[in-house]
Amino acid sequence: MSIAGVLPYIQIVLSVLLVVCILLQQTGASLGGAFGGDNFSAGYHTRRGSEKYLFYTAIIIGILFCVSAFAALLIR
Numbered sequence: 432m433s434i435a436g437v438l439p440y441i442q443i444v445l446s447v448l449l450v451v452c453i454l455l456q457q458t459g460a461s462l463g464g465a466f467g468g469d470n471f472s473a474g475y476h477t478r479r480g481s482e483k484y485l486f487y488t489a490i491i492i493g494i495l496f497c498v499s500a501f502a503a504l505l506i507r
Contacts, residue, residue: 445492445495445499449489449493449496452492456482456485456489
């Protein structure tokens with residue numbers, strides 16, 4: 432099996448992992464901030480522990496997904 436045959440499966444796995452990593456992250460913004468409430472401190476949130484790990488994992492998986500999409504363009 433060539434790389435062109437495996438690449439769509441790699442992209443599916445990466446996209447599912449990216450969605451899971453993004454959905455598992457906690458948000459610091461509350462609903463009041465969407466309606467003009469005071470949400471000043473949400474912009475200065477420090478990530479710690481598993482939230483930091485998920486954040487960096489999501490960035491890495493996003494970069495890998497972009498690289499695989501670009502590779503799919505070049506192979507075809």
